[in-house]
Amino acid sequence: MVIPVSSLIEGNESIVADIANYTETPSAKMLPIIRMSALSGCNPGWASYLLCEHVFNGQQKIMVLGGGCSVATAQIAAFSHLFNLIQVSYSAASPQLSNKSEYPLFLRTQQSDLAQNIGRIAILKHFGWKRVATLYQNEKFFVMVIDDMIVKMRENDINLLASLSFNYHPSADLDILKEEDARIIVVHSYEDHARALFCEAYRQGMYGATYAWLIPGWYSDDWWKTEDSHINCTLDEMKKVLESVIETVQDSKGPDNVTNINGETYAEYEERYLNILSSRPEYKWVIPHMWHGLGYDAVWSMALALNASIDEVALGRTNDSHGSVRSKRLDDFTYTDSVMASIFRKSFYNVSFQGTSGRVWFNEHGDRIGRMAIYQILGDAPPVDEQRWTYEVISINETLSITVSILACLGIVMAAVFLGINIIYRDHGFIKLSSPRMNNIILSGAILVYLSIMPLGMTQSPFELSEYMRTISCIVGKWLLSVGFTLSFGSMFAKTWRVHRIFTNMKPNTTAMQDSLLVLFVCILSIFDIVLLTSWQVIDPCHVFRKELHINIAQDNTKTLYQTNSCSSQYVWYWLGALYGLKGLLLLFGCFLAHETRNIQVEGLNDSRQIGVSVYNIMVSCLVGVTLTLALENNPTLSFAFTSFPIFLCTSITIVMMFIPKIRVIVKDPKGGDYLRKRTREGLTVSSTMSDLNQQCAIAKSESKTTLHTNME
């Protein structure tokens, strides 16, 4: 970029007019301004060399335009003022350039990148991101921006997870960020470092809806496509990471429909600029960049400052080539003219015009006051700044819960009806022979077992229940099931034990075991239960807690932890082992009795067939139920189904098999007369006394086609 300053001065025209024509007359006749940006290539050493070349060789220059990169700009701005050169950059964004004691004659139409931090904080607050990490290239420029960002984060209650500098190999830094579970990462670096960073981020899977990378928006167009020996990612891979990128940058486009100082809207200006680039062979190498508008405005501000300086400069006196004294002109500037330099400087601070990038003016640091633009969130939804968890408690299906409760109630009603019949017809010969007292205990036990089903399901009930209620119901359920089982099967086996004793050990006149002895036997079994359950409750009480089932990760990376209420204690398996051991021994005893008495065919007296079927049901149900319950522990509904239905079925089958035949006999012969006659004919009388029972048993024994070979022999 060049400014034909001499035509302005000599023709006494407005410099504005010449500048406005600048883009159309690039081969201007004079080159009084040093253009630094494209020449320095962001190389501080090379930039220094070029400035010296311009100063010490060739035509006198009056100002420096550029450079583009802060690293090169800062390098020359540190000494360009020693030549009294005003330096105006249209692109250098480092905050260090705001330091007027180091860079007194430096100005820029580019904002300091500290302004980006205001935009970044706004973004963080907008999305409610409170956990943020920063990552920066190890250069003073980036360190300063990130330092300021950290201060602003602190002021806004945003937590800094980590602040790391990186080079071309950021893998260790990304490891740390992952350890910190950082998802929102503010990056400040040049684009070559950003390429290395995002390639590594791809390798480490740090992209997608989970991450947001906040980067400077001033990288060149398609910066991620640039061939780079530091990276080995494909364009598709790079693109994936870039979908998680948010860019913040100074808005270099003026507002729509506002005309600039040259009477053009931004669109008209840009069209003209692009036409010039494409129509002139000398610009074939120029890649259109967002900075052209700021460059255009920088040149305008130089022109305006120079124009505004003319009168004050003219107050100075100098000798012309003929030795006569005249007023100073702009082109009288020399590298030792600090007076003129300070006039120029003062003029710059008064510059205010509508540029192509918006209104242009400079603050006390020589920095542009401008607007911020935020570009693109390509992801579907903004990520979250930390792993967000939701919790869902899985309960038993409501329908199953209600169905099982209804079944349990029906079971209770059925057992109660059987119990009523058993009590009402206790003197019926057929009932009497089957030990009505023990039948009552069997049915009471069955009712307890039915009752246990509901509290067992209440632990994982879908209905609103307090934790206390769930804990209580879990404990009550265990007690009911355990004691009910013992009462039912204990009584059943006790009855069979008596039959077994009668048919194996009794001499004809020996007294049979009395009911009280059988009840005592059942009580002893129950005491084992009570002692065990009480010890369990006292030593290692059960409590309800949330058991983790599985985790589901949604598209927005929100994790849902599925839980269920579980009732357990620390040593639950030992207690269950002891409880199952007791019940197992009882069942084994029942199996043994059922087997021993299997051929005693005295109707109503011997339950061995029912016992056999019941024990078989229980064994199969326990095996299937326990296996499926363990296998389906992540599915409370199925797990409860495989617990409650077997309990219901085993209990129901057992009492139905026992009591339906009795009811059938009662229905056929309510008074028991036929039965009495039949048994009398057979020589087996029915009496209410134990001695009668002994007698009946003795007769039954003699009649029976028993095959108790071992015992009999």
Ligand SMILES: NCCCC(=O)O
């Ligand atoms: N506007 C580009 C910023 C780059 C730099 O200051 O070096």
